[in-house]
Amino acid sequence: xxxxxxxxxxxxxxxxxxxxxxxxxxxxxxxxxxxxxxxxxxxxxxxxxxxxxxxxxxxxxxxxxxxxxxxxxxxxxxxxxxxxxxxxxxxxxxxxxxxxxxxxxxxxxxxxxxxxxxxxxxxxxxxxxxxxxxxxxxxxxxxxxxxxxxxxxxxxxxxxxxxxxxxxxxxxxxxxxxxxxxxxxxxxxxxxxxxxxxxxxxxxxxxxxxxxxxxxxxxxxxxxxxxxxxxxxxxxxxxxxxxxxxxxxxxxxxxxxxxxxxxxxxxxxxxxxxxxxxxxxxxxxxxxxxxxxxxxxxxxxxxxxxxxx
Ligand code: GDP
Numbered sequence: 001x002x003x004x005x006x007x008x009x010x011x012x013x014x015x016x017x018x019x020x021x022x023x024x025x026x027x028x029x030x031x032x033x034x035x036x037x038x039x040x041x042x043x044x045x046x047x048x049x050x051x052x053x054x055x056x057x058x059x060x061x062x063x064x065x066x067x068x069x070x071x072x073x074x075x076x077x078x079x080x081x082x083x084x085x086x087x088x089x090x091x092x093x094x095x096x097x098x099x100x101x102x103x104x105x106x107x108x109x110x111x112x113x114x115x116x117x118x119x120x121x122x123x124x125x126x127x128x129x130x131x132x133x134x135x136x137x138x139x140x141x142x143x144x145x146x147x148x149x150x151x152x153x154x155x156x157x158x159x160x161x162x163x164x165x166x167x168x169x170x171x172x173x174x175x176x177x178x179x180x181x182x183x184x185x186x187x188x189x190x191x192x193x194x195x196x197x198x199x200x201x202x203x204x205x206x207x208x209x210x211x212x213x214x215x216x217x218x219x220x221x222x223x224x225x226x227x228x229x230x231x232x233x234x235x236x237x238x239x240x241x242x243x244x245x246x247x248x249x250x251x252x253x254x255x256x257x258x259x260x261x262x263x264x265x266x267x268x269x270x271x272x273x274x275x276x277x278x279x280x281x282x283x284x285x286x287x288x289x290x291x292x293x294x295x296x297x298x299x300x301x302x303x304x305x306x307x308x309x
Contacts, residue, residue, distance in 0.1 A: 002066035010096035019165035060256035092193030099133035196270035202289035203227035237281035251277030
């Protein structure tokens with residue numbers, strides 16, 4: 001299975017939800033899942049049994065036989081280490097900026113983390129249909145922001161798309177000439193964002209998002225760093241310092257598919273999945289095969305200020 005893992009970083013109201021909706025629609029993912037959601041809502045019991053209620057605000061769209069997982073990032077510094085952990089699940093970010101408002105200070109924090117993690121940004125100037133759009137200026141503001149956040153030359157050489165999520169298009173031309181729906185965005189993600197790097201070895205996943213679900217219990221979401229995992233498999237949980245937190249059986253594996261999560265019979269390295277069945281393991285713990293002794297190095301809560309280059 002081909003996978004791309006990305007995050008969209010956007011200030012509130014700059015159009016993230018609308019954009020993701022169009023990506024779902026134009027990839028054909030939306031219609032299938034929409035039917036499933038409607039069906040599920042016909043029967044709450046069925047929905048509960050399958051555990052497919054929408055949990056974290058993550059989405060997956062299928063394009064060209066590739067699952068593009070889109071994870072949501074908390075937009076605020078209050079989330080501390082969580083932003084780093086979430087961003088360390090992805091291999092690329094789309095920085096979505098309103099063509100009239102320009103980059104907002106609130107997104108600086110998350111953009112800064114993404115750049116520090118070495119992610120190569122794609123910049124999407126959104127809402128170019130606004131009469132007060134000031135596209136050239138906003139591109140310069142984004143460049144200045146990245147430079148102020150110590151972006152590398154490679155990161156400053158970002159590809160730019162211009163478009164209108166609302167009207168369902170993104171183009172590499174500011175005037176939207178040769179407009180072809182969301183295809184340019186999909187193609188840029190496929191080209192610019194590497195597939196997830198996976199390591200050899202047995203199953204390992206770094207716990208990244210913790211949720212409580214009334215029917216499935218504790219749910220941990222993370223990216224599978226190595227190996228594969230199946231329901232009923234026995235796993236252990238290691239804390240950051242390598243201590244055994246618990247051993248237990250995975251009851252369910254859920255993957256993002258469209259707007260909901262679907263149960264999987266097997267999940268592979270590189271994919272972002274949610275697992276249920278463990279009772280103590282938490283964020284920053286490593287969920288792994290019993291043969292593993294070394295936890296995955298989580299991003300530190302307070303990143304060192306020394307240069308990592
Ligand atoms: P989010 O908070 O980033 O998820 O933003 P939303 O997707 O909810 O959009 C915020 C507002 O901007 C809504 O009123 C949208 O209809 C509007 N909007 C989204 N995309 C566009 C666009 O391309 N052009 C214009 N003019 N408005 C847009």
